[in-house]
Amino acid sequence: KPVKVAKAKSATVTASDAVAIQLDKDAFKQAVVKNLHCTLGTDENKANNHAWWKATSAAMQELVFERLRTTQKTHYLNDTRAVHYFSAEFLMGRLLSNNMHNFELFETAQSALKELGVDLTDMLEEEPDMALGNGGLGRLAACFIDSLATMEFPAIGYGIHYEHGLFRQEIRNGAQIERPDSWRDFGNPWEICRPESIQQISLYGYVETKYGKNGAIQKEWHPGSIVTGVPWDIPIVGYGGKTVNVLRLWQSQSSEYFNWDVFNAGGYVDAQRENVESETISKVLYPNDETDAGKELRLIQQYFFSACSLKDIIRRYKRAHGDDWSRFSEQVVIQLNDTHPAIAIPELMRILVDRAELDWDTAWSICTKTFAYTNHTLLPEALEKWPVRMIEKVLPRHLEIIYEINHRFMTEVEAKWPGDNEIKAKLSIIEESNEKMIRMGNLSVIGSFAVNGVAEIHSKLVKSQLFPEFNELYPGKLTNVTNGITPRRWLKACNPLFSQLINKKIGDDWILNLDKLDDLSAFASNKTFQNQFMKIKQQNKVALAEEIKKLTDITVDPKAIFDIQIKRLHEYKRQHLNLLHILALYRRILQDPDYDMHPRVFIFGAKAAPGYALAKTIIYAINKVADKINNDSRVNKKLKVVFLPNYRVSLAEKMIPAADVSQQISTAGKEASGTGNMKLALNGAVTIGTLDGANIEIAEEVGEDNIFIFGLTVDEVNQRLAEGYKPYDYYYKNEELKSILDWLDSDYFTPGNPHALSPLKQSLLDGGDPYLVLADFEAYCDANIKLDKAYRDKSKWAEMAILNTAKMGKFTSDRSIKDYVNKIWKLDSCGVK
Ligand code: F58
Secondary structure, three states: OOOOOEEOOOOOOOHHHOOOEEOOHHHHHHHHHHHHHHOOOOOOOOOOHHHHHHHHHHHHHHHHHHHHHHHHHHHHHHOOOEEEEEOOOEEEEOOHHHHHHHOOOHHHHHHHHHHOOOOHHHHHOOOOOEEEOOOHHHHHHHHHHHHHHHOOOOEEEEEEOOOEOOOEEEEEOOEEEEEOOOOOOOOOOOOEEOHHHOEEEEEOOEEEEEEOOOOOEEEEEEOOEEEEEEEEEEEEEOOOOOOEEEEEEEEEEEOOOOOHHHHHOOOHHHHHHHHHHHHHOOOEOOOOOOOOOOOHHHHHHHHHHHHHHHHHHHHHHHHHHOOOHHHHHHHEEEEEEOOOOOOHHHHHHHHHHHHOOOOHHHHHHHHHHHEEEEOOOOOHHHOOEEEHHHHHHHOHHHHHHHHHHHHHHHHHHHHHOOOOHHHHHHHOOEEOOOOOEEEHHHHHHHHOOEEEEOOHHHHHHHHHHHOHHHHHHOOOOEEEOOOOEOHHHHHHHOOHHHHHHHHHHHOOHHHOOHHHHHHHHHHOOOHHHHHHHHHHHHHHHHHHHHHHHHHHOOOOOOOOEEEEEEOOOOHHHOHHHHHHHHHHHHHHHHHOOOOOOOOEEEEEEOOOOOOOHHHHHHHHHHHHHHHHHHOOOOOOOOEEEEEOOOOOHHHHHHHHHHOOEEEEOOOOOOOOOOOHHHHHHHOOOEEEEOOOOOHHHHHHHHOHHHOEEOOOOHHHHHHHHHHOOOHHHHHHHOHHHHHHHHHHHOOOOOOOOOOOOHHHHHHHOOOOOOOOHHHHHHHHHHHHHHHHHHHHOHHHHHHHHHHHHHOOHHHEHHHHHHHHHHHHHOOOOOOOO
């Protein structure tokens, strides 16, 4: 029997009538069972949760693909301008429950499956996370494509179909162990392979200079190898189920005909090796955050997906416009998510100049109207540079083009600052260091029509510290778009109890218009509402306590404050500042068993880059301190420490709804924006944080009474460093701090293994404490005392927490996308009937 599909009215979308496709419970049951039988070849008696998950996904897929087809047809017929979001990372998490929520079918599915004897929540655990990203940058891309589809903007995400996503983290004896992530081992129901759209790209080889008819110089690249890119499409369901856009991820494959010369010449083994190498390109995601790996394979990954995506875009453009390039930049805007896809700039120049035979100026004009670039970091070690020698080897023609771009740009600089070689050296795409390097940031600024930072303060620093001369040269090019998060995943889906309470109180318009949450402000001091809110928080905490027990065997009291720090492990994010404060509390309770504090559970989730030794030491330290504290009956009624292994999107969804406190304690000026800060506040956690990244805007929204701000500001940090910061001063001045650091250095936490944690102390003292942990320690402890006091007043705390949720309207990714659309992309939405 065919699935019953009914279309709803398509007037102005509000949350309650946004349902484009409705399936009743019986139709849903039928669809699932049909797929169990016909797609999986099993039946109700034999099916385990995994089979049910696949059958349910397949049932959903029928709806999703139908809308995908309609969306693509509509976009094609309307020949719409579209944004192409180029990102080396898309941290999607799980898709089934998200797609059910966005089709407004979650409750239907839940009751349908219940009647089939299946618990939906348990079944959803079968889906592996699609962890094709490291952290904030990759998750931002995932939130953005959700908002783009929800607001019905023509958009396509382009990235890499990694065989292995971010490593799975195990904790053994307190230390991080990396295990491969194999998210596709048992098949992925959400991807469709599109062999009809395969692309081929070139690598290596040499460039031949030729002379054309009227003596014009022509360049011909003779590649050394050719790699095939196979596209996999993941449907991106907008809320309301009307528009379903696509995320297109490229998988590398060796080409049938590449290296036949080698083969024929008898080099069979070499030929095989090259085959293996081309398949290696999309094998694994580099697990570094905020450092640049500088590896040839990473450069090839970047070129591989950028070049495949450009070819795909051009194929589509030509279908509608033939060889008329004049409308290209009207139809196509490409957003570069950081510099990782920046090699697309010289690649488009190559296609326009060498292939389409446009003159340089025309080509450059098209190029610089097509690209826009988002910067996500100011950390010098994260700003990408590639050795000239490496680009010359891998992409010889691109190096020539980069030199030409730079040569012409230097003429502009000379015109603006005649004779100023210092500025030239600073702005040049080529860094004249020992080993000559290509600066991808400079290339991106020069080749784009817009450059944005990701929070107000960050964009200000991009303009004043990172690219001040560019800002002078191109007034108005540098701008801000503050990050955001999708409220569908990060409130509606992950916190059902709270979202239902909100719906009851103020209706469900907030799902598409997050500013509506402000209507909750009127109830923030209402005792009944406070009690309802606190009861739900408590239920969420009980659920997380059970998860903690299951994952770590640690028992925690849900009545304690749940204090959460979840993010990549990095010195600038200062998990070790949190740890020092925990040690201070431990010591205070040991010295005074009646030390007055509300019981508190400190919960961490964090992965460290495998090669980042100090980050791994910090994880080890947290786990070792946790072991001691959790097993010390003198303190463990008041204090517990939990490190949850393998932090990822699906774990975040369980932790965030249960948080009382959100730790956002980076050194001012270092965290570009942060987005976890927004997710936690949206779910009613109160932030303790520095004036850094989006914390500043969060503080503006919630008001200073509803957030615990502490520590040095950006200017104060710079001043301290300029004066010559001496961490030893703090060590000798603060007796508590000194004792704690010495304690860490003893073998108290690592019995039989003294000095295992010494590198930590070392980095904070002799290492110069580059992120000013010691300078902020005292202010942090004071802020924590205030927080602890505030928590004791239950009603006051509930009011603060509710106001945090109420004031998060600004931080929906729908608003970020509207900002991109208005400031940069200039797109029209395209309603899909
Ligand atoms: C993050 N960057 C920023 N990079 O650190 C964070 O403040 C911001 O909120 C977020 O981007 C979104 O704008 C980030 O996640 C990476 O993971 C890169 C991966 C590839 C290597 C370089 C870092």
